[in-house]
Amino acid sequence: MSGAPALSFADVEAAAARIAGQAVVTPLIESPALSERLGVRCLLKLETLQRVGAFKFRGAYNRLAQLSPDERKRGVVAFSSGNHAQGVALAARLLGMPALIVMPADAPAIKVAATGGYGAEIRPYDRLSESREAIAAQIAAERGAVLVPAFDDPMIVAGQGTVGLEMVRQAEAIGARLDLVAAPASGGGLLAGISLAVKALSPATELWAVEPAGFEDLRQSLEAGERVTIKPQGRSLCDALESPFPGEITFPILKRNLAGAAAVTDAEVAEAMRYAFATLKLVVEPGGAAALAALLAGKLKPRGAVGVVLSGANVDPDLYARVIRGEL
């Protein structure tokens, strides 16, 4: 953030006005069964029902809507394992500009197909031998296109923050005050944005991040007081949550606003996906179920009224079938 003007709640409010009528105001629902199980009132924010099946559309649309006519003509470039890819692709289509997305060759097929379906050009890359940053930067330079980061951008963060703004207002509308809010974390864009809104509207609310076990760069960074880059050993079931470091823009906000970060194993995530299928009747992708998993597994201590973000639902049918059959 060196030198950059600090992001504030006003940016989230401006984003909310910008995405109104384009993003879905997703429901905040209470599942009596879940509340009974956790022993507290639990409100679920269904970003699974957002356009493109994940919250990422909010930030992408907020960012792309602010491009100049000239920038729009040259279009945008992004790199993403899938949800940001779809968010940028759809926002670009709605705003009438070309988009190219650099995606890992092993990204979930449903995410690749959807991204192409929104009209974006896709450039696959090999996770092990190629640098997506370098590829995207080169293409952006060649085309004069704007590179749209997945989380480390003020307008992306402000856009994701509208999730928190809606949660607080929707909770109020049903007579609830959120004592704790939990959301999945990768680069931290969603939680940084949410925290701007929640801390402005409801300062006493405690905010928790949930990461996949083995990808605890945020927990380590919070403990160290500075950004830590981890070297992951292997992969996580949560394909959307594999960032090895929190963002340069997101971390100072998270450091200020988070109560802490919890971690969940693949088995706990799979169990949460099964719970969402069998009891909540909601499709949730692995990364999207991380915060729910932390609550169900007792990794977070619920108190008062709890808000949980189900952040995405883009999961390949084969993987989903294996999870609900208990094979994973």
Place this chain on the structure above:
Amino acid sequence: MSGAPALSFADVEAAAARIAGQAVVTPLIESPALSERLGVRCLLKLETLQRVGAFKFRGAYNRLAQLSPDERKRGVVAFSSGNHAQGVALAARLLGMPALIVMPADAPAIKVAATGGYGAEIRPYDRLSESREAIAAQIAAERGAVLVPAFDDPMIVAGQGTVGLEMVRQAEAIGARLDLVAAPASGGGLLAGISLAVKALSPATELWAVEPAGFEDLRQSLEAGERVTIKPQGRSLCDALESPFPGEITFPILKRNLAGAAAVTDAEVAEAMRYAFATLKLVVEPGGAAALAALLAGKLKPRGAVGVVLSGANVDPDLYARVIRGEL
């Protein structure tokens, strides 16, 4: 209805007051992707998110809440392939009375397990060799328990009608007037109830029933002008929609209020379940997806703003896995 006082919108309003705070006010959501595909604004009523995973809780709770202290002591008996079973079981638990449910031995395991999980006693029966009506009547007589029909009961119909009441009001709240409402039909309790509310609040709205192909007793009855009982050849994927006749109480209401009845094949239902998984990110059981299937398959002509009830989501993981993998 011979001699019985006619059901009216006032009964639905009374039911709404009775179930308030117990039933979930389920969201009415718009999926931009679905609206774009159908070329009309499409609003989905998510009874999949209702308690017990289906609208049936509404009617059951409305019925059981009106039992006398004496009746409550002796408890209730019902027969059902699954969703009414769960509705009665949970309503009985919440109201502190015993429940026994007569269920087919081949009912979906998830429905049997959930019914037992709500504390009901389960009496399995064989579809081919036993009469569930006779078994239930005998047990009710032995125990002095009240028999709770799945659809042919005024208070069950009034309870299900709260779905329609909420739909009209929720649509208004987002500036939409429903031109057409479609819902799955078996005995007709859901649609009869919905029609009482919708025709009272929005008389110009057209109402359509959707049945499984081969179980078109309602279409045949509407054409004949009187209740027709069919002899089904085989089973439907829609285990919740296999009633061979419309109800004695529901049919006169349906005859007065419906524009017609469409039919969908198993393949069309499976396709709608896949669409709900991949695009809407909602778990929907076969019968619950019938109205959506009719729209996606072009069996209903959408116009203006369309309201579609996704009526239930209790589906066994193995069947669901096969459907989303395209094996069904």
